[in-house]
Amino acid sequence: MLPLLSRRLAQRFFPHSNRLLTTYFFSTTSDHRGSNPSRPSPPPIQVLLTESAGRGVFATRSIEPGELIHTAKPFVSHPSISSIDKVCYFCLKNSVRRLGFQAPEVLFCSEECREQAKGFYEVEKEADWSAFVAHCRNRGLKYPFLAKRLACMVISGVTSEDSLDILQPARLSAEMISQMEEELCLLRGALEDSGVKDEQLTFLNIEWYAGVLARIRINAFRIELAGTSYDDLLALAAASVESEAAVGNAVYLLPSFYNHDCDPNTHIVWVENVEARLKALREIEAGEELRICYIDASMDRDARQNLLSNGFGFECNCPRCMSND
Numbered sequence: 001m002l003p004l005l006s007r008r009l010a011q012r013f014f015p016h017s018n019r020l021l022t023t024y025f026f027s028t029t030s031d032h033r034g035s036n037p038s039r040p041s042p043p044p045i046q047v048l049l050t051e052s053a054g055r056g057v058f059a060t061r062s063i064e065p066g067e068l069i070h071t072a073k074p075f076v077s078h079p080s081i082s083s084i085d086k087v088c089y090f091c092l093k094n095s096v097r098r099l100g101f102q103a104p105e106v107l108f109c110s111e112e113c114r115e116q117a118k119g120f121y122e123v124e125k126e127a128d129w130s131a132f133v134a135h136c137r138n139r140g141l142k143y144p145f146l147a148k149r150l151a152c153m154v155i156s157g158v159t160s161e162d163s164l165d166i167l168q169p170a171r172l173s174a175e176m177i178s179q180m181e182e183e184l185c186l187l188r189g190a191l192e193d194s195g196v197k198d199e200q201l202t203f204l205n206i207e208w209y210a211g212v213l214a215r216i217r218i219n220a221f222r223i224e225l226a227g228t229s230y231d232d233l234l235a236l237a238a239a240s241v242e243s244e245a246a247v248g249n250a251v252y253l254l255p256s257f258y259n260h261d262c263d264p265n266t267h268i269v270w271v272e273n274v275e276a277r278l279k280a281l282r283e284i285e286a287g288e289e290l291r292i293c294y295i296d297a298s299m300d301r302d303a304r305q306n307l308l309s310n311g312f313g314f315e316c317n318c319p320r321c322m323s324n325d
């Protein structure tokens with residue numbers, strides 16, 4: 001199922017086939033290797049319909065505790081405002097040193113990241129984003145930055161305007177949509193003033209913008225890097241005290257199909273950059289659904305249910321909640 005899904009997704013999301021971006025997105029791998037040791041086998045998972053939580057991810061074979069099930073590159077990501085001058089503008093790698101070739105306002109950790117970023121940055125760098133950034137900063141908004149980056153990707157032709165349609169959207173109230181109008185106006189205005197032609201902006205209306213944000217709201221991950229060294233761990237500990245542990249936000253395609261469980265069998269981690277690693281927390285049988293935890297599982301049942309209902313719009317039906325734990 002996955003190779004076919006991948007081919008269809010590749011045609012749909014990258015109509016003009018920027019090879020670099022396509023490679024970046026589809027390099028999901030698993031630790032297990034097949035008969036050819038140099039080639040990683042496809043991840044041991046498939047996406048199927050569940051009984052009561054829409055689509056979900058299921059194991060196609062037994063998976064060992066601690067096993068790396070697969071990795072995933074983001075479809076779109078963005079640093080948090082407080083991290084913009086510290087992390088790579090493409091991969092969100094921490095403690096990046098300024099390289100000579102880049103524009104003064106953003107950082108790239110390598111030539112490769114700068115090259116990969118061309119899909120959005122060539123459009124983005126021509127515009128003055130100060131009004132859009134000030135608007136989002138004053139209201140504490142983070143998701144419009146992902147929508148802005150996606151809009152730039154659509155304009156440059158590396159993805160199509162319906163690329164996130166495959167993801168489940170949140171229900172938005174009329175009030176939420178009317179608040180988005182101002183952001184959209186600033187986003188469109190910045191692009192128009194930078195010389196993007198009207199015909200390249202026909203997709204950028206409130207239906208598109210609200211549809212994208214409705215999907216981002218349910219499917220975006222907050223990226224906290226675990227780091228690899230003692231210094232990384234110390235920096236992370238300091239950042240969590242200052243509530244600035246997140247380096248950014250990202251939307252992935254395959255990881256978005258994982259449902260939530262308050263006692264999950266799988267977790268998602270980030271080590272050095274925005275590339276996600278899905279790992280088994282315990283032994284998982286073939287055919288079992290893989291679930292991650294969207295929230296802090298240490299909270300009591302009522303707090304968990306409230307958070308999931310307000311943040312994600314669903315009543316959790318996991319075994320832990322059903323047993324009132």
Ligand SMILES: C[S@@+](CC[C@H](N)C(=O)[O-])C[C@H]1O[C@@H](n2cnc3c(N)ncnc32)[C@H](O)[C@@H]1O
Nearest residue numbers: 053054055168256257258259260314316317318
């Ligand atoms: C990130 S999506 C997961 C994939 C989704 N099931 C789909 O079909 O695209 C999150 C949505 O899945 C459903 N969901 C996830 N975990 C659930 C749970 N424990 N109980 C009920 N619904 C759940 C909810 O509708 C939620 O808004």
